[in-house]
Structure formats: structure tokens, C-alpha cells
Amino acid sequence: MTSERRYFDEMLLSSDDVRAPYAEYQKWFANEDPTRLSKKSKEAEAFFRRTGITFNVYGQAAAQERLIPFDLIPRIIANREWTRLSKGIEQRVSAINAFLHDIYHRQEILRAGVVPVELISRNEAFLPQMIGVTPPGNVYTHIVGTDIVRTGEDDFFVLEDNARTPSGVSYMLENRETMLQMFPELFSQIKVQPVSDYPKNLGRSLAACPPDHCSGKPTVAILTPGIHNSAYFEHSFLADQMGVELVEGHDLRVVDGHIAMRTTEGYKVIDVLYRRVDDDYLDPLNFNPESMLGVPGIMDVYRAGNITIANAPGTGIADDKAIYSYMPDIVEFYTGEKAILKNVQTWRCSEPDSLAYVLDHLAELVVKEVHGSGGYGMLVGPAASQKELASFAAKLRKNPSNYIAQPTLSLSTVPIFAKKGLAPRHVDLRPFVLVSPKGINITPGGLTRVALKAGSLVVNSSQGGGTKDTWVLED
Amino acid sequence: MLGKTAGGLYWMFRFLERSENTARLVEAGFRIALTRSKDPASEWKSVVTTAGVRNSYDAKYDSYLAANVVDFLLRDTTNPSSVISAIGQARTNARMVRTALTTEVWEAVNESWMGLKETLKKPVRETELPAILGEIRRHNALVRGAMQGTMLRNDIYDFTRIGMVLERADNTARIIDVKYYTLLPTASFVGSALDNVQWETILRSVSAHRSFRWLNGDEMTPAAVAEFLILDSRFPRSLSFCSRILEENLSYLAKDYGIRMPCHDLIDAQRDRLRQQTISTIFDEGLHEFITTFIRDNNAIGRQIEEDYRFIG
Incomplete structure (x- = not known):
């Protein structure tokens, strides 16, 4: 072999040849005038601003609303690839729900010794308040956003399971909407599976898990921390699309053993609450007493079976990064099958041997906080300076069980439309999964996040990442 | 509808109305100071007073440049x-109640905020x-x-209209209140140049100089203006128009929700008072007293609406 590519590029085989899923797109792209595309790209940005598709960045001035940069080159997934991926996701998500039920009831998996007891008993994501509670419909994770990365033709890995309150689905929908408006001709030439049913499916999925007392059509509402939350746009977008109320903690109170919202005509009972507030903030009486975002007493209403909370409290134990390393075993334990999707090799720093290895190889590894998210508090070894490595090593030694480490993955790249033409950038994928007693629904595609900086492996929007429309081709 | 949403809609339109009223006051002040006044500073001072920001202005500046x-x-x-503050507040409220607004309305508000933030970045x-x-x-x-x-003509629309006319009535009443002495027959030098300037300022502050002339010709008397x-x-x-629209939209709410609230009695009383008055009975009672009472009642209706429809918990 004369030249070796370090990364797997999903589109380009060489400078003038593309992989099969991109063949049709390439024909169109080759005939496009780059200046027209630049103009379109600016139009898209203006559209996002006008529509207010922005997110707030924590730690910046309150008025700061930023756009997530949108790249107009789609990420294209072949039908065959998607079929396998979605099977793997479905398997994993079913296992997660079975695991959650088990862990809050008989704990068979601990008795079987598949997952060590102390990993649960000493885990702050484990909610004792959920022991013995069976959520309506026995669904724990109504909404999941499984983060997937790819390193080669057939190499897909699950990076995170995101079983709490995954965000980003509004970008998936708006990205497609934008592409449809900018390049309608593409969609008549290339058959792309639609994503626009997501809000309808979400509404149905939530309504399929009503609490026992509810006989008619359940009243659904979305609970948001408020307009300053980074994902507020998404909360209001989904409420709007589903035609349900967008409530905040101060709109709600316990009335006669139910959760009710203050309306212009008095208090009205809510049956299903899609909360976008973390467990910790959900109920100041049962959890963090400082929280102004939640509803005092909602956990008691929940435990009494008078409201459905989606996702159920306590699901964080399933996407905990220390639990993650056991996920292949968990899948096998509950489904009796081998996990279809691979896990990334993970060193649990709580184990002395692993810690020693991690400290020795810090410059090659990615180290994450067990409960962290959003790319905060993580170390990307190859990109870190000597000083950063040293200070992180100190943190690791001080509190090893707070960290896990993984090899730096060779994330696949997809080109972005840059000033000087196509430029490869690393991507990941977050498909959105809906779980109801009737089954599991996965929207074809999902949100592709892309690191806009050349060489960067961090795709989080809070760290300068962008997004792409994600296409799953029809057969 | 959530009480909070009703409140958000109401305040969104109060603030939009306020931004427009403030701009109109500046416009009137600018024109009069430019064309008619021998004493522009006192003209600007009364603009600041009418805008209801005299104290904060005086704390910052010591002259009326x-x-x-x-x-x-x-x-x-x-x-x-x-x-800029009012538009910002209107937009914040719009974000809060976005699910109640059509895309067109939301985009119009958002664009207005984006545009004016840019325009007003540098001193004018x-x-x-x-x-x-x-x-x-x-x-x-x-x-x-x-x-x-x-927009659908439902309770959402009603709350926006209610916010708009309450703010507007307050604004018109405050304009009259600040200049009421120039409208008193006893104090007037009828037809003198000075009075004409004052009356024209008042009319321009509510963008009424043309419609007034259209209806009244050149007959500009204080009683006619009032x-x-x-x-x-x-x-x-x-005030009468605002009061009528307020009554109308409140009555739609009563019909929609199937229940009359205390605010309905308050608006009925205000409507009755306005209907029974003529301009001469108002002058007999005292214009100043009339206006002060109106402003107080108008605020009281606003507060009652907030309570009746549970804007806050």
C-alpha cells in the first residue's frame, strides 16, 4: 500500500472517488457552483437566527445566544448500514430498560455477579426512592439518544447511552427542514427516509404510558428549566410540534394527589410529564432542596402512580460511564444474545491496575468523569499540553473512582463545506429512540455532530461543534 | 392555557406598545424642538416626564440635551x-410563550429585536x-x-389585545396628565402661538395631528383636543377606544371560559364612567382629577386581570 489514510472517511475514497452511499449526491455536488453553495450556507445561518434556533452557553453572558453551526454537506448512511445499526440500538435499549427494572426490583444481575454490587450501592445515580417502583407501562427510558461513533466500514461503537434527558432532536428536524428548503431538487433525486414524524411519534409514545387513573386521552406536558436553559429552544419546539403545554416548576403543584398546572381557568391535572429537568432538580422535597426548577412533592405523586415521568427518575444509573463498561454483559444477561454494537474499551480508574495503566498512558487516552456530559471536565490526552496532563493526573489520583478512560478513537470523518472546498472533519451520530409498551421506534438517521476544527475530536456544541443533516437512504 | 402564558402574552404586547409609544414621544419632541420651540430643553424635559422616567434620567444627566x-x-x-429594553422584554416574553404564537408573529418579534439591537448599537x-x-x-x-x-381569535389573542390597550390607555392618559394645564380653558391664551405648539405636541405624541385636523379642520381648541x-x-x-377594546376582549374571555371575573365589573364601571361624561362635565370636575383617577383605575384593572387569570402563582 503506498498511502495509508489514518481516518476512515465516510464520503471520499480518494480525491475524486466517493463511497457508494454518496454516489448520487456526488453527481449533484460536482455540478454545483461553489459560490452558490456559499450563499446558501449564509442563507441557512440567517434562517436559523430568524427562527431563533439558538442555544445558550453556560458560563457566558446571560444574553448570549449562539447558533450551532450547520454544515450543508449531508452525512449519508446506506440502508444496509442503518438496518444493522438500528437493530443494535434496539437491542441495547431493551436491555437498558430490563436492567433498570431489575436494578430497582430484584437485582438479579447483582446476584448473578455480572455487575459488582458496589457499583450500584455506592453510585449517586442510583435513586433509592425508585426501589420497588414500577413506572406506568414499565417503561423507564421513553427517550434515548445513543451516541454512536464509527471507525471503519463496519466498525460502529456505542460511546454513550444517554438515558436521562438527551437533547438535540430539534436540530435533527430543523436541519432536514433547512436542507429541504435549500436543495429541494436533491430530495427528488435521492430517496431519503423522512424524519419529520418524530414529534408525532414522541407524542404517541408518551401517551401510550398513562398512569392508571387516566381513562381518556392523557394530558401531556413538557417540563423545562426555563428560557435560560441551553436547550430551551428544543423544549418549546417540541411542545409546539406536539401541541402540548410547556411548563416550568412554578406552573405546577400537587393538587389532590396529582400534579396540576396553573391555567387561566384554574388547576388542570397532568398525566404524562416529559421532563427536561435532571433528577436532582426534579423535587426539592425529595432531592436537592435548593432546586427552584422542580415541583415539591412530585416524587410522592409519582410513587403513588398518579403521574408518568419521562424519563423515569433514576435512569441515570444505566448511562453512568462506569456501568457502561459492563454494557455488553448487561445486554447478554437480559437478551440472551451477544451485543450487536461494540463497546469502546474502557478502563475503570477505580481499579488500581487500570488506574496505573491510565496514568502511564494518559497522553494517548480520553479520560471522562463518570457522571459528566457535554464534553465538560474531560481530558483528550493527545491534544493536551504537558501541564494539562500533569494537573489531570493529580485529579485522577485524588479521586480515581470519578473517572474512566478510553482509547482515543479514530473517529470517522465526513467532509464539511469549507472556504477551500471539501475538508474532512470528525463526526459522531446520535440517533433518537422512543420506547413505549408497544415497541421501540428509532427515527432513521439522527443528529450528526461534527468537530469544525481540523483534527479535533470534540464534537459537542458547547465546545465549538457543528451539525449536519443525516440521511438514511431508502432501499 | 397556562396562567404564565397568558401573562407572557399580555406583557409581550405591553412592552411592544411601550416601545412604540416611546419612539413616538421622541419623534414628537424632536419635531417640536426642531421647528417650533424657543425652549427645546423644556420640551425634552416634558418628553422625559411623559415617558415616566424623570427620576432615572435626572440621576444620570443634569440637563435636557x-x-x-x-x-x-x-x-x-x-x-x-x-x-431597546422594551423590545428586549417583549422578545423575552415571546420566547417564553413561543408555543402560543404563530411562526410569523414570533419571527416578526425576533427580527425586530435583532434589527434594532444592531441599529441601536451605536449612539444615534x-x-x-x-x-x-x-x-x-x-x-x-x-x-x-x-x-x-x-393568529386565531381565541384567548391567546384576547390577552395580547388586553395588554396592548392597557398600555396604550396608560400612555395617552400620561401625555394628557403632563400637559393638562395647557388644555385648561382658564389657563389658555386661545389661539396664541404658544398654545398651538403645546397642543400640536400632544397630538403628535399620539400620532393624531392629522386625524384631528381631518375631523376638526383648523378648529384647534383645548376642549376639542381633550x-x-x-x-x-x-x-x-x-381612552374611550382603549376602554372599549378592553371590555370587548374581556367579554370574549368571559364567554370562552364561561365565567365572569372581578375584572369584568371593573371594566364595566370604567366604561360607564366614560359613557356618562362629556368634555364639559370632565372640565367641570377637573381634568387633572379625571385623568389621575383614570390612570389609577386602569392600573387596578390590569392588576385584577393578572389575579383573575392567574398570571403568577
């Missing part, structure tokens, strides 16, 4: 009634003022047009 007043009223973010030079005031007016007109053309602003329900900024 046109540039300072214009800056304070248009782009000072420490002044909660400035155009005198030569640009007319164009900028025009831009503020156009943005508001777009929001109103989007409302008219795209009557027009208070009792003429054809004029969309008169």
Missing part, C-alpha cells in the same frame, strides 16, 4: 422603558433619527400585521 434624551429613551439598557446621530424612528414603527407594524393575519383624546372612540389611541 436632545442627544442625551434621545439616547436615554431609545438605546439605554439601564432604562427599562427605552425602546440627529441625521439618522427619522430613519431609525421609522424602522421602529415598521417593526411594530410587522408584528401587528402578523398578529392580525395569522375631547378627541379622551372621548372620541374612532381614534385608536383615545
Whole structure:
């Protein structure tokens, strides 16, 4: 072999040849005038601003609303690839729900010794308040956003399971909407599976898990921390699309053993609450007493079976990064099958041997906080300076069980439309999964996040990442 | 509808109305100071007073220079009634109640905020003022047009109208209150140049100089001006008009929700008072007292609506 590519590029085989899923797109792209595309790209940005598709960045001035940069080159997934991926996701998500039920009831998996007891008993994501509670419909994770990365033709890995309150689905929908408006001709030439049913499916999925007392059509509402939350746009977008109320903690109170919202005509009972507030903030009486975002007493209403909370409290134990390393075993334990999707090799720093290895190889590894998210508090070894490595090593030694480490993955790249033409950038994928007693629904595609900086492996929007429309081709 | 949403809609339109009223005051002040007044400072001072920001202005400046007043009223973010603050508040409320608004209305508000934030980034030079005031007016007109053309006529619409006319009535009443002495027959030097300037300022502050002339010809008497602003329900900024729209939308709510609330009694009482009055009985009772009472009642109705429809918990 004369030249070796370090990364797997999903589109380009060489400078003038593309992989099969991109063949049709390439024909169109080759005939496009780059200046027209630049103009379109600016139009898209203006559209996002006008529509207010922005997110707030924590730690910046309150008025700061930023756009997530949108790249107009789609990420294209072949039908065959998607079929396998979605099977793997479905398997994993079913296992997660079975695991959650088990862990809050008989704990068979601990008795079987598949997952060590102390990993649960000493885990702050484990909610004792959920022991013995069976959520309506026995669904724990109504909404999941499984983060997937790819390193080669057939190499897909699950990076995170995101079983709490995954965000980003509004970008998936708006990205497609934008592409449809900018390049309608593409969609008549290339058959792309639609994503626009997501809000309808979400509404149905939530309504399929009503609490026992509810006989008619359940009243659904979305609970948001408020307009300053980074994902507020998404909360209001989904409420709007589903035609349900967008409530905040101060709109709600316990009335006669139910959760009710203050309306212009008095208090009205809510049956299903899609909360976008973390467990910790959900109920100041049962959890963090400082929280102004939640509803005092909602956990008691929940435990009494008078409201459905989606996702159920306590699901964080399933996407905990220390639990993650056991996920292949968990899948096998509950489904009796081998996990279809691979896990990334993970060193649990709580184990002395692993810690020693991690400290020795810090410059090659990615180290994450067990409960962290959003790319905060993580170390990307190859990109870190000597000083950063040293200070992180100190943190690791001080509190090893707070960290896990993984090899730096060779994330696949997809080109972005840059000033000087196509430029490869690393991507990941977050498909959105809906779980109801009737089954599991996965929207074809999902949100592709892309690191806009050349060489960067961090795709989080809070760290300068962008997004792409994600296409799953029809057969 | 959530009580909070009703409150958000109400305040969104109060603030939009406020931004437009502030711009209109600046416009009137600018014109009069430029063309008619021998004492521009006192003209600007009364603009600041009418805008209800006299105290905060005086805390910041010690004279009434046109540039300072214009800056304070248009782009000072420490002044909660400035155009930029009011638009910002309107937009924050719109974000909060976004699910209740059509895309057109939301985009009109959002664009107005984006546009004016850009326009008002730098101090406004005198030569640009007319164009900028025009831009503020156009943005508001777009929001109103989007409302008219795209919103369902339901409780959502009612709360926006209620917010709008309550703010508007308060504004018109305050304009009369600040200048009431120039409208008193006893104090007037009828037909003198000075009075004409004062009356014209009043009319321009509510964009009524043309409609007044259209209805009354050149017959500009204090009684005619006062009557027009208070009792003429054809004029969309008169107290009578605002009161009528308020009653109308509150009665829709009563019908929609199938229940009358205490605010309905308050608005009925106000309507009755306005209907029974003529301009001469108002002058007999005292214009100042009449206006002060109106402002108080108007505020009381606003507070009652907030309570009746559970804007806050």
C-alpha cells in the first residue's frame, strides 16, 4: 500500500472517488457552483437566527445566544448500514430498560455477579426512592439518544447511552427542514427516509404510558428549566410540534394527589410529564432542596402512580460511564444474545491496575468523569499540553473512582463545506429512540455532530461543534 | 392555557406598545424642538416626564440635551422603558410563550429585536433619527400585521389585545396628565402661538395631528383636543377606544371560559364612567382629577386581570 489514510472517511475514497452511499449526491455536488453553495450556507445561518434556533452557553453572558453551526454537506448512511445499526440500538435499549427494572426490583444481575454490587450501592445515580417502583407501562427510558461513533466500514461503537434527558432532536428536524428548503431538487433525486414524524411519534409514545387513573386521552406536558436553559429552544419546539403545554416548576403543584398546572381557568391535572429537568432538580422535597426548577412533592405523586415521568427518575444509573463498561454483559444477561454494537474499551480508574495503566498512558487516552456530559471536565490526552496532563493526573489520583478512560478513537470523518472546498472533519451520530409498551421506534438517521476544527475530536456544541443533516437512504 | 402564558402574552404586547409609544414621544419632541420651540430643553424635559422616567434620567444627566434624551429613551439598557429594553422584554416574553404564537408573529418579534439591537448599537446621530424612528414603527407594524393575519381569535389573542390597550390607555392618559394645564380653558391664551405648539405636541405624541385636523379642520381648541383624546372612540389611541377594546376582549374571555371575573365589573364601571361624561362635565370636575383617577383605575384593572387569570402563582 503506498498511502495509508489514518481516518476512515465516510464520503471520499480518494480525491475524486466517493463511497457508494454518496454516489448520487456526488453527481449533484460536482455540478454545483461553489459560490452558490456559499450563499446558501449564509442563507441557512440567517434562517436559523430568524427562527431563533439558538442555544445558550453556560458560563457566558446571560444574553448570549449562539447558533450551532450547520454544515450543508449531508452525512449519508446506506440502508444496509442503518438496518444493522438500528437493530443494535434496539437491542441495547431493551436491555437498558430490563436492567433498570431489575436494578430497582430484584437485582438479579447483582446476584448473578455480572455487575459488582458496589457499583450500584455506592453510585449517586442510583435513586433509592425508585426501589420497588414500577413506572406506568414499565417503561423507564421513553427517550434515548445513543451516541454512536464509527471507525471503519463496519466498525460502529456505542460511546454513550444517554438515558436521562438527551437533547438535540430539534436540530435533527430543523436541519432536514433547512436542507429541504435549500436543495429541494436533491430530495427528488435521492430517496431519503423522512424524519419529520418524530414529534408525532414522541407524542404517541408518551401517551401510550398513562398512569392508571387516566381513562381518556392523557394530558401531556413538557417540563423545562426555563428560557435560560441551553436547550430551551428544543423544549418549546417540541411542545409546539406536539401541541402540548410547556411548563416550568412554578406552573405546577400537587393538587389532590396529582400534579396540576396553573391555567387561566384554574388547576388542570397532568398525566404524562416529559421532563427536561435532571433528577436532582426534579423535587426539592425529595432531592436537592435548593432546586427552584422542580415541583415539591412530585416524587410522592409519582410513587403513588398518579403521574408518568419521562424519563423515569433514576435512569441515570444505566448511562453512568462506569456501568457502561459492563454494557455488553448487561445486554447478554437480559437478551440472551451477544451485543450487536461494540463497546469502546474502557478502563475503570477505580481499579488500581487500570488506574496505573491510565496514568502511564494518559497522553494517548480520553479520560471522562463518570457522571459528566457535554464534553465538560474531560481530558483528550493527545491534544493536551504537558501541564494539562500533569494537573489531570493529580485529579485522577485524588479521586480515581470519578473517572474512566478510553482509547482515543479514530473517529470517522465526513467532509464539511469549507472556504477551500471539501475538508474532512470528525463526526459522531446520535440517533433518537422512543420506547413505549408497544415497541421501540428509532427515527432513521439522527443528529450528526461534527468537530469544525481540523483534527479535533470534540464534537459537542458547547465546545465549538457543528451539525449536519443525516440521511438514511431508502432501499 | 397556562396562567404564565397568558401573562407572557399580555406583557409581550405591553412592552411592544411601550416601545412604540416611546419612539413616538421622541419623534414628537424632536419635531417640536426642531421647528417650533424657543425652549427645546423644556420640551425634552416634558418628553422625559411623559415617558415616566424623570427620576432615572435626572440621576444620570443634569440637563435636557436632545442627544442625551434621545439616547436615554431609545438605546439605554439601564432604562427599562427605552425602546431597546422594551423590545428586549417583549422578545423575552415571546420566547417564553413561543408555543402560543404563530411562526410569523414570533419571527416578526425576533427580527425586530435583532434589527434594532444592531441599529441601536451605536449612539444615534440627529441625521439618522427619522430613519431609525421609522424602522421602529415598521417593526411594530410587522408584528401587528402578523398578529392580525395569522393568529386565531381565541384567548391567546384576547390577552395580547388586553395588554396592548392597557398600555396604550396608560400612555395617552400620561401625555394628557403632563400637559393638562395647557388644555385648561382658564389657563389658555386661545389661539396664541404658544398654545398651538403645546397642543400640536400632544397630538403628535399620539400620532393624531392629522386625524384631528381631518375631523376638526383648523378648529384647534383645548376642549376639542381633550375631547378627541379622551372621548372620541374612532381614534385608536383615545381612552374611550382603549376602554372599549378592553371590555370587548374581556367579554370574549368571559364567554370562552364561561365565567365572569372581578375584572369584568371593573371594566364595566370604567366604561360607564366614560359613557356618562362629556368634555364639559370632565372640565367641570377637573381634568387633572379625571385623568389621575383614570390612570389609577386602569392600573387596578390590569392588576385584577393578572389575579383573575392567574398570571403568577
